[in-house]
Amino acid sequence: MPEIIEPVTQKQARPTINDVATLAGTSKATVSFVMNGRHNVAAATRDRVLAAAAELGWTPSQQARSLSNSRAYAIGLVFARPPETLGSDAFFARFIAGVESALADADQSLLLRFVADPAAEQDAYGKLRTHGRVDGVVLTDVRHHDSRIAFLADLGLPAVTLNRTDAPSPFPAVSLDDERGTRDAVDYLVGLGHRRIAYVGGPEIYLHSTRRRLAWQGALETHGLAAHVCIETDFSASSGARAVHEVLALPRHQQPTAIIYANDSMAIAGVVAARQAGLRVPQDLSIVGFDDAELSAHINPPLTTIRSDSYGWGRTAAEVLLQFLHTGDKPPERMLPPAELVIRQSAGPCLGGDD
Numbered sequence: 001m002p003e004i005i006e007p008v009t010q011k012q013a014r015p016t017i018n019d020v021a022t023l024a025g026t027s028k029a030t031v032s033f034v035m036n037g038r039h040n041v042a043a044a045t046r047d048r049v050l051a052a053a054a055e056l057g058w059t060p061s062q063q064a065r066s067l068s069n070s071r072a073y074a075i076g077l078v079f080a081r082p083p084e085t086l087g088s089d090a091f092f093a094r095f096i097a098g099v100e101s102a103l104a105d106a107d108q109s110l111l112l113r114f115v116a117d118p119a120a121e122q123d124a125y126g127k128l129r130t131h132g133r134v135d136g137v138v139l140t141d142v143r144h145h146d147s148r149i150a151f152l153a154d155l156g157l158p159a160v161t162l163n164r165t166d167a168p169s170p171f172p173a174v175s176l177d178d179e180r181g182t183r184d185a186v187d188y189l190v191g192l193g194h195r196r197i198a199y200v201g202g203p204e205i206y207l208h209s210t211r212r213r214l215a216w217q218g219a220l221e222t223h224g225l226a227a228h229v230c231i232e233t234d235f236s237a238s239s240g241a242r243a244v245h246e247v248l249a250l251p252r253h254q255q256p257t258a259i260i261y262a263n264d265s266m267a268i269a270g271v272v273a274a275r276q277a278g279l280r281v282p283q284d285l286s287i288v289g290f291d292d293a294e295l296s297a298h299i300n301p302p303l304t305t306i307r308s309d310s311y312g313w314g315r316t317a318a319e320v321l322l323q324f325l326h327t328g329d330k331p332p333e334r335m336l337p338p339a340e341l342v343i344r345q346s347a348g349p350c351l352g353g354d355d
Helices: 017-024 028-035 043-056 062-066 083-088 090-105 118-130 147-155 179-191 207-222 237-248 264-276 310-327
Strands: 074-079 109-114 136-139 159-162 173-175 197-201 230-232 258-261 286-288 305-307 340-342
Touching: 017 028, 017 043, 028 043, 028 147, 074 090, 074 118, 074 310, 090 109, 090 310, 109 118, 118 147, 136 147, 136 310, 147 159, 159 310, 173 310, 179 197, 179 207, 179 258, 179 286, 179 305, 179 340, 197 207, 197 237, 207 230, 230 237, 237 258, 237 264, 258 264, 264 286
Parallel strands: 074 109, 074 136, 136 159, 159 173, 197 230, 197 258, 258 286
Antiparallel strands: 305 340
């Protein structure tokens, strides 16, 4: 007698918000906006989302609905850096001023949060969302394989990222080409006769830290030079000073004759540390910064640096986020003018240090 095999039925997996977003061709944040009754989504987008949800038979949970039932008229910035580090970095003061300028025009507010480390960020974002404190956030210091992207998307908390991510993202990006300025600084120093050019950068968990380091390395290799000395720091002024002592501890034939720093605070501290060690800037050691902070033009010698428009970056990021909140559609990436080299007196000809 033949064996009778009962048919096996598989339980259909419940559709998710990600399925709806994929079918509708939009972001999970936009799906969240539509299903929670927000009025800042374009009619055509709303229709696509509702049609996709109906086709899939998906409805949001009551808990998810409760997270988005009102407007805060505020956006958030969460920094996983010590507050004192931000205080010494001129970039953030001007960046925040730019954000504020756009929010003031739109009658919106800015909420800042400082957390001890990246591990505490998700808790901070979750509380901001659950308590309805902000409508969206600006995501700074984008990291390799940044887990915050998926976390914020799952929260339904809209965001804008500073520079594009290294993986697909449902959020718009506002990007700055900082590689060109770094390459230009290397080219300039090589033109002055320098052959040993060090780089003092930030934590390698950040995409922009890696990007600038690779630009420095690639520019040196283009000139047939080795990228021997690279020092990773926390962006603080004190770490910039320590970098000078580290390079001076190297054997004489390995000591750099020029240093490119990842921000002006470290570079200015490097100038002071070099002088305290008995070196002349730029005769014995050339120094280049990044950002073109206001103070940089007024130190002695005035700092050669790479200028980025941090104020414009902040204003543009806020404008793009407000647009995203208003329409629900992901705006295209916005590109800022590239960072450019500003030549002053802290970098000069190499005077025999490469023998």
